[in-house]
Amino acid sequence: MNGENLEAFLARLYVDENLRERFLANPQAEAERAGLSSEESAALTQIDRVGLELAADSFARKRLYKELHARPQTFLERIKAVLRKF
Amino acid sequence: MNDRLGLGWRPPLASGILTHQHRVDVIEIIADDYFDASRRELARLKTLAAQIPVVLHGVSLGMASAAPVDAKRLDRMARLVEAIEPEYWSEHLAFVRGGGTEIGHLAAPPRTAATIAGTLKNLETATAIVGSKPLVENIASLIDPPGSTLGEAEWVATILRESNCSMLFDLHNVYANAVNFGFEVQTYFETLPVEHIKALHLAGGRWVRSREYPESRRLLDDHLHQVPLPVFDLLREVGKQVPHPLTVILERDGNFPEIRVLLDELEQARTTLKQGRESGLLRPLKV
């Protein structure tokens, strides 16, 4: 196991609410569906559920904050941002 | 001892910092905020760096990962380092994306041999592209990273020794993890190779409660509150045991009080560190 798949799965788990719901209902099945090794899947059945909920909430708040405070990147986006103010 | 204490550079604090430059030895600039900086903004940063020592802090490279770090992002860091010539640059021991999904913040990777190997490779790539080794920072986490086979202190210490990178030791991050996951801050600190610790972060946070498990709460490192006492206690201990000068940065990301409140907090840190220095109990050498 090289660890990349597990990180990719965790990233999705932290971000995607539907996946999180399916996963919490059946961690083993969801981990296997994602192609994780049996060791990784077994580790995920022991997941820190309190931590998962709180971390996912915190990441969601951070993403929202970034979206609201992102600075316009392209000329077109800058124009759109100005227009949005009117 | 020539310890230096300073603040994280944030636009709402800028005028306060500039007015009280005699009380701020160093400032830490978030590198990612300037990856797309215009020439004029870069020139302003250079002027600032000529007035006050500057260090750069990255937040989105995702260095602690089994996956390779993005060379394009490293290029932007390299360009900024070249333009500003900070005293050092730093990045977190975190992953921030995986398989194309952006998490949006620092996440603790599973602490395994695979993430150690990946991190070491990434630190090598970063050093080659940027031209200097980053200081690496321990992160706070609300979740005990699934699939971990190593303790946090052991995982961090191995990365430090094998990469020969210096450490930006965030005292609130380790305090938050200690209360969240039930370990002793002191034991963690004793596991770290002190000769690698070059800089410190101080911050505060707040308790967050689980909706699903209302009896459970965790300490969130949000950088929005004052530095709690146990972090000052750890600062004193670090002052006792680390035998070389340190750069100490107070991080505050919002909920900004008046600048004098932050400057007083910085003074409290200065006094506390000095107390540690004066008690001078260096860590006994392990034989």
Ligand SMILES: [Fe+2]
């Ligand atoms: Fe920090």
